[in-house]
Amino acid sequence: MKTKSVIVIGAGVGGMTAAIHLAKQGMHVTVLEKNSHPGGRCDRITRDGHHFDTGPTLLVMPLLYEAEFAALGVPLSEMLELQRVDPTYHLVFDDGSQLALTSDLKDLYEQLEAMEAGSFHAWMRYMQEGSQHYHLGLQKLVYPDFRRAIDFFKPGLLPLLYQVKPLTRHYANMAKYFKNPRLKAAFTFQDVYMGLSPFEAPATFSMMPYTELAHGVWYPKGGMYRLAESLYAVAREAGVDFVFESTVEQVAVDKIKARGVLVDGQLLQADVILANADLPYVYQNLLPPDGEVQSLSRKRFSCSVISFFWGVDQPYPMLQPHTLFLSDDYQANFDTIIKELSLPANPCLYIHAPARLDPSMAPPEQDTLIAIVPVGHLSGNGEQDWGAIRDEARQQVFHRLRTLGIFDLQAHIKFEITFTPLSWRKRYNLVKGSTHGLCHNLTQLGYFRPDFRHRRYRNLYFVGASTRPGTGLPTAMISGRQSARRILADLKI
Ligand SMILES: Cc1cc2nc3c(=O)[nH]c(=O)nc-3n(C[C@H](O)[C@H](O)[C@H](O)COP(=O)(O)OP(=O)(O)OC[C@H]3O[C@@H](n4cnc5c(N)ncnc54)[C@H](O)[C@@H]3O)c2cc1C
Numbered sequence: 001m002k003t004k005s006v007i008v009i010g011a012g013v014g015g016m017t018a019a020i021h022l023a024k025q026g027m028h029v030t031v032l033e034k035n036s037h038p039g040g041r042c043d044r045i046t047r048d049g050h051h052f053d054t055g056p057t058l059l060v061m062p063l064l065y066e067a068e069f070a071a072l073g074v075p076l077s078e079m080l081e082l083q084r085v086d087p088t089y090h091l092v093f094d095d096g097s098q099l100a101l102t103s104d105l106k107d108l109y110e111q112l113e114a115m116e117a118g119s120f121h122a123w124m125r126y127m128q129e130g131s132q133h134y135h136l137g138l139q140k141l142v143y144p145d146f147r148r149a150i151d152f153f154k155p156g157l158l159p160l161l162y163q164v165k166p167l168t169r170h171y172a173n174m175a176k177y178f179k180n181p182r183l184k185a186a187f188t189f190q191d192v193y194m195g196l197s198p199f200e201a202p203a204t205f206s207m208m209p210y211t212e213l214a215h216g217v218w219y220p221k222g223g224m225y226r227l228a229e230s231l232y233a234v235a236r237e238a239g240v241d242f243v244f245e246s247t248v249e250q251v252a253v254d255k256i257k258a259r260g261v262l263v264d265g266q267l268l269q270a271d272v273i274l275a276n277a278d279l280p281y282v283y284q285n286l287l288p289p290d291g292e293v294q295s296l297s298r299k300r301f302s303c304s305v306i307s308f309f310w311g312v313d314q315p316y317p318m319l320q321p322h323t324l325f326l327s328d329d330y331q332a333n334f335d336t337i338i339k340e341l342s343l344p345a346n347p348c349l350y351i352h353a354p355a356r357l358d359p360s361m362a363p364p365e366q367d368t369l370i371a372i373v374p375v376g377h378l379s380g381n382g383e384q385d386w387g388a389i390r391d392e393a394r395q396q397v398f399h400r401l402r403t404l405g406i407f408d409l410q411a412h413i414k415f416e417i418t419f420t421p422l423s424w425r426k427r428y429n430l431v432k433g434s435t436h437g438l439c440h441n442l443t444q445l446g447y448f449r450p451d452f453r454h455r456r457y458r459n460l461y462f463v464g465a466s467t468r469p470g471t472g473l474p475t476a477m478i479s480g481r482q483s484a485r486r487i488l489a490d491l492k493i
Contacts, residue, residue, distance in 0.1 A: 003028050004491060007261055007270040009248045009286075012040025012428075013473055014464035015276025016231040016240075017480025018487075020072050022274075023238040025484075025493050030270070031240060032263060034247040034429070039228030040276070041428055041435070041465075042473060045417060049363035050311040051223055052370055054419065055435075056473055057352045058322065059218040059227075061211050064138075064474035071481055072234055079230040081221040083357065088217040090320040093182055094328045094346070096403040100320075101186070103213055115180050122177040126187060129203075130210025133164045137207050140164075141446050142469040145482060152447035165203035166442055171331075173203035185330045189348065192374055194440035194471065195302020197334030202442055219321070219357045227473060248277070251286045251460065258460040261286075272459050272487055279450050279466035280431040280438065292455070299444060302436035302471070303337050304377040304421035306393045311414045312367040318404055319353040319369065325400045341376025343389050347396055349373045369409075371397045377432040378421050386420040394418075437466035445470070452483045453490070461487055 004027050008015045011033035023029045031038075041055040059065070059082065069076040076082075087100035099115065102108050112119040140160055146152045160166065165173060170191055174184040188198035190208035220226040235242070250262040251273055260269035275282045280296045287293075327333050327346045336344040352370040355362040362368040373393040378384065401409055421433025430437065438444055449468045454460040463483040465471040 004272065004493070005270040006030070006272040006274055006487070007032060007268060008274045008276055008463075009251075009261065009282070010034075010040060010276030010464070011038035011232070011242060011244075012276045012464055012476065013042050013228065013231060014476035014480045014483070015040070015274070016228075016235050017068065017072070017477045018274055018276070018463045018484040019240045019480075020231070020235050020238050021481055021484035022487065023235070023240045024073070025488055027272075027493070029240045030268075031235070031242045032246040032248055032261065032268075033242065033244050035427070036244050038232040038242065038244075039225060041430075042224060042228045043427075044223065044225035044228075045309060047415065047417070048311055050309075050366070050368040051225075051354070051361045052309040052368060052417070053224040053352075053354065054307065054309065054370075056224045057354070057370065059220060059224065059473070060208070060215075061472075061474045062215055062218050064478065068474060068477035068481060074234055079234075080226055082218045083221070084216045085219050085321050085357065086216070087320070088212050089322045089324050091186055092323060092325045092400070092403060094403075099182070099186055101213065103216070112183070115183055116178060119178055119180070119183055123183075123187075126174075126177045126206065127210050127213065130206040130208075131214065133204050134207035134210050134214075136160065136164050137204055142475070142478065145486065146447040146468070147451075147486075149447060166445075168203040169199060170201040170203045170205055171198040173206070174198075181328070181330065182326065185326045189324065189326060192303065192334075192348075193436070195434065195436040196440055197331075197338050199331055199334055200338075200441065217322070219354075221358055223354060223358065223361060224473075248286060251275070251282070251457075253288065253457050253460075256456060256458055258454075258457045272461065272491070274461045274463055274483065274487065276462075276464045278428070278430050278437050278464065279462050281429045282462070284431065285429070287457075290456070296450075300439040300441055301377050301432045301434040302439045303374050304424060304433045304435050305419075306343075306373045306375055306390050306421075307419040308369075308371040308373075308394060308397065309417040309419075310367075310369045310371070310409075312362075312369055312409070313412050313414050315355070315362070315365060315367045316353065316369070316406060316409070317356075318406065319351055319356070319367075321353055321356045323351045323353070323404075325349050325351075325403075337374055337376050341379045341384065343373070343375045343393055343396075347373050347375075347393070349393075349397060349400060351397070351401075366414075373397065375421065377434045378425065380432070386422055390418055390420050436471040437464070440470050452486045458490075
């Protein structure tokens, strides 16, 4: 039988994972990537000996990575040298008080009880619920392939309505556990990873704080970009061809089939086209306009972030690997980001100091710092002044650092690189500059999330954050495996 060919548009984590699975089944796979290197949002900038992971900085859900690497035929332990980050986060509140989320239970007990009597026991109950949400969520919502509506709307899934609380708001559910709003914030802020506010996210997402403490937050030696490099090496080994600086301008289609893709005006043909570029972008920019474009434009998109990458001429050891400043105006913070698409007056923000975990991330006696400030995505009405918003965000970071006794950072910054929502759109073709793609609200999850296969063009498939199961690196690997499985099943390979 003739070898089937696949063109993958984009060398993100999802695209590379799918490419490996397809190549291992004997398909001829070519990945076309607009940028000069693999990884997509899992990206890296190096300058003057400072290494910045510009996208993901947290390796969470390690068991999923283990399973996905095993499915690729390579043990995770051979690919990445992982160390556990404990405490996972140092939370800093407006008055400078702190909470270190640690798996050292005696230490956590003392910290929680100091904030609210009885809260340690409540936290244990919350973890129990998170564990149930994690295990059932993965088993019933993440791993199954919802090809048809009947696969999703079946009586067997009805108990999930109370087992994983999809209809209860996450923040409201916290009242069952804590009174102190800071504790409610400490165990819900992770919803922002899904592009959601805890005030609207389903309580199902308590799975995140659960897995972060139960299974750990990890860090690969050499930084998160090692994941992209590992997948690239495995893909090359499996025979996948990569062409970098190769932008797909169009998916060429006839009535019900994709014929190939246009690059520099040239048609490159393949039996299957697999788009790893963000799904809404593919519909809007690479395919002929149809009703789906309108329907996608009505969908909700995740928020964006402004990131500052600083090469600093002296170390700041008081900054732990992951420091999170949580604002007491917690609800206003999310409302401004999600409803007003702007920067909150007193934003929650995150600082990553990778040299605390791996000294090689900064030159000796210096520091590499990343500050991430969540903001609204691009509004499309041209009213957002991103230069001014970026400058305000930078001042907010310096302001918050003062609560940790850091007053002189500005004077020690050797260079700064910044990403705004405009950068995210330009670098990775993310619609609205949404860092996590389509948002993960109830009506955009599971069967409701865009399928792996295009409805009309039967050999056009999707993989990555805006298709199923959703955003995140381990999820992108799951998406890659599931999408490849669908292609192989449709081709009867
Ligand atoms: C700031 C930030 C922080 C994050 N933090 C975390 C974290 O801590 N932990 C975690 O697990 N996840 C995190 N994520 C999410 C995670 O990075 C993404 O969910 C994941 O990397 C998405 O992978 P993907 O396969 O969807 O593809 P993408 O990474 O989107 O890759 C798609 C590729 O397609 C290419 N492309 C686009 N258009 C074209 C075209 N026309 N022609 C050719 N190529 C094209 C792009 O350049 C890109 O390389 C974070 C994301 C961001 C942005």
